Amino acid sequence: MTTSPDTVRALREALKFSPDNLPLRQHLAEVLLSMQQYSEAEQEYRQALTLKPADSILKLGLATVFYQQGKHSQSLVVVEDLLKSADCPALAYLLHARLLLHAGAVQQAVSQYRYATAIDASITDQDFADRLGVSNEVGALQDEVNEIVDGKLRVSSGEDTQILNDSNIERSQISFQDVGGMDTVKDEIRLKIIYPLKQPELYRAYGKTIGGGILLYGPPGCGKTYLARATAGEINSSFISVGINDILDMWLGNSERNLHSIFENARSHKPSVLFFDEVDALAANRTDMRQSASRMVINQFLSELDGVNTSNEGVLILAATNAPWHLDSAFRRPGRFDRILFVPPPDAKARTEILLLLCSGKPVANIDYELISKKTEHFSGADLKAVVDIAVERKLQEAIKIGIPKPLTTKDLLAAVSSVKPSTKEWFASARNYALYANEGGLYDDILKCLKM
Numbered sequence: 203m204t205t206s207p208d209t210v211r212a213l214r215e216a217l218k219f220s221p222d223n224l225p226l227r228q229h230l231a232e233v234l235l236s237m238q239q240y241s242e243a244e245q246e247y248r249q250a251l252t253l254k255p256a257d258s259i260l261k262l263g264l265a266t267v268f269y270q271q272g273k274h275s276q277s278l279v280v281v282e283d284l285l286k287s288a289d290c291p292a293l294a295y296l297l298h299a300r301l302l303l304h305a306g307a308v309q310q311a312v313s314q315y316r317y318a319t320a321i322d323a324s325i326t327d328q329d330f331a332d333r334l335g336v337s338n339e340v341g342a343l344q345d346e347v348n349e350i351v352d353g354k355l356r357v358s359s360g361e362d363t364q365i366l367n368d369s370n371i372e373r374s375q376i377s378f379q380d381v382g383g384m385d386t387v388k389d390e391i392r393l394k395i396i397y398p399l400k401q402p403e404l405y406r407a408y409g410k411t412i413g414g415g416i417l418l419y420g421p422p423g424c425g426k427t428y429l430a431r432a433t434a435g436e437i438n439s440s441f442i443s444v445g446i447n448d449i450l451d452m453w454l455g456n457s458e459r460n461l462h463s464i465f466e467n468a469r470s471h472k473p474s475v476l477f478f479d480e481v482d483a484l485a486a487n488r489t490d491m492r493q494s495a496s497r498m499v500i501n502q503f504l505s506e507l508d509g510v511n512t513s514n515e516g517v518l519i520l521a522a523t524n525a526p527w528h529l530d531s532a533f534r535r536p537g538r539f540d541r542i543l544f545v546p547p548p549d550a551k552a553r554t555e556i557l558l559l560l561c562s563g564k565p566v567a568n569i570d571y572e573l574i575s576k577k578t579e580h581f582s583g584a585d586l587k588a589v590v591d592i593a594v595e596r597k598l599q600e601a602i603k604i605g606i607p608k609p610l611t612t613k614d615l616l617a618a619v620s621s622v623k624p625s626t627k628e629w630f631a632s633a634r635n636y637a638l639y640a641n642e643g644g645l646y647d648d649i650l651k652c653l654k655m
Contacts, residue, residue, distance in 0.1 A: 209233055224253045231263055235270075243267045258289050265297055274304055292322035296330075303334065308452045312336060335453075371442055371471055374435035381425060381432045382559050382583070383552020387543050391416060391433055394541055395518045399437050399473055415507060415519040415538055417481070419526040420545035421629035423584025426522035429545065430477040433520065440474035442467065446483045449499070458502040465506040465517070472516030481521035482528045500530060507538045524629065526645075527636045534645075544648035547582050547626045550575045556583055557615075560590045567609035574615050580624035592618040 213230040220226060231246035247264040254260065261284050268277035278301050284294045295318035302311035312334050319326050378388050394416055398405045405411075418426040427443075434441035442464070449460045468476040478484065485500055507519065521539060523529060533539050548556055553575040561569065578586060593614040601607045634653060637646035 210237070222253060224250060227253070228260060228263075231260075235263060235267055238270070240267045240270045244271070256287075258284055258287055258291060258294070262291055262294050262297070265294070269297060269300065274301055277301060278305075292318045292325055294318075295321065296325055296327070299334075300330065303452070306450055306452065308334065333452075371440045371467070371474075372431075372434070373438075374431045374441045376428075376432045377435040378432050380435075380559065381429055382555030382557075383548045384425065384429060384545065387418070387429065387545055390541060390543050391429075395433060395475075396437055399439075411515050415521065416541045416543060417526065417529075417533070417539035418520065418522045418543050418545050419524070421547060421582060421626040421633075422524050423582035423625055424545050424547055425583045426545050427477070427479055428583070430475065430520045430522065433518070434475040434477075437473060437475075437518075439518070440468070440471040441477065442471075442474060443477045443479065445479055449484060457499045461499065461502050461506060465514075466512070468517045469512055469514065473518065474516070475518045475520060478519075478521040480523060482523040482525050485521075485529050485533050500532075504532055504538070507533070527640060542645065544652070546648070546652045547580055547624075548586075550579075553578055553581065553586060556586050557590070560587055561610065564590075564594065565607060565609040567611050569610065569615065570612045573612060574619065577616060577619050578624075580626050581622070582624070582626050585622055585625055588622050589615060589618045592621060 210230065210233060213226065213233065216226055217223065217230065227246055227250045231243050231250060234240075234243035234246060244264065244267045247260055247267060250260050251257065251264065261280055265277045265280035265284065268274075268280065277297070281294055281298045281301060284290050285298065295314050299311045299314035299318060302308075302314060315331065315334055315336065381388070398410060418429065420426065431441060431443075444464055448464065449457055451457045451460060465476070468474045485503055507514070509515075519539075526542065534542060550572075554571045557569075557571045557574055561571075574589075578589065581589070593610055596618070597608060597610060597614060630649075630653060633646070633649050634655075637649040637653070638655075641647065641650075
């Protein structure tokens, strides 16, 4: 297939005279796909599907360009629809296997890959097969070290594939004075985490251990991660931030080992703050899970929180989530994440403090922070940062033209406010339903208070 820009231009010219010519449009889409012009290929596949919505080859093409652009959710929707059809091409099963592997569903990915290559052996992909742990011979097994039988995951017998080392341990350079607002949340953290470290004898007199867990929840961009890092700075402790990629592994048993090694690392560097971001990805409700492997990770997580084999005293565990309703209820048991704190969007006073912090060190001229605060109701901390960034960028453009830097003014910030939409409204639209109809024990009362309901 010729894939030069001239070919694309010729095909586009031809389509001007015959816009409903399906073979011509499909050919253009395939040419653009082969040239890795994925965005343009997506447009052409979409247009072709309006002409023939049920065409499996066109659907596969659209799913492929989605996948190449990293739009995995959209690609999966199209592929799953394709798999229902009787004329589903073998390449659709191969693409489904890739999507499953990306989602961590290795067992299903192996099954789909084998099915795809059984239908059409010519689509065998050795690199992908190696990642799955299957040989290039259709349906065969790899050597006994990498064995997968009937689509089941191999059990890794080697060392842990991913262990946190000292390079992952931070010393936070910020403290609570760098966090605008959130006074109620700060007080709770002081009571649960900071005071026990500063006055251990007093707490031990009442039988209170040093450690425990706090779950921070609320709309994105409101400073949950920043607050966790500031907590570590407040007590001058080690800070270990853990993401889902630090734990989940494609081979059975490795995720649990990774999780254990992370906790062991925190225990060996105590006092330490162990922070799990987007914890709902690791601790989702087990009743919603289809894979036993995911349940085993949760069980390991619960065991580590309980300190079954090793004490967690001195390990301060913080976690953040935007969706606490997806968290398994076992994590909210006393002794685990027994304090669940709502981190709301900043109020007017907090917004003023945040704006002051964000503008600190920048050239400013008599900014009315309180006025800007009134104009930014429902804005998160991240939204306010976007406002300041936009104002600074516009001021830089002016400075480049005239060659003289000018200070930020109230007018500059107000102009930037008009171009930023508060990101918290979408979150509250979903949270409202949970607070009204799934609020057992008053867990989400803070959301209702914030909504003034």
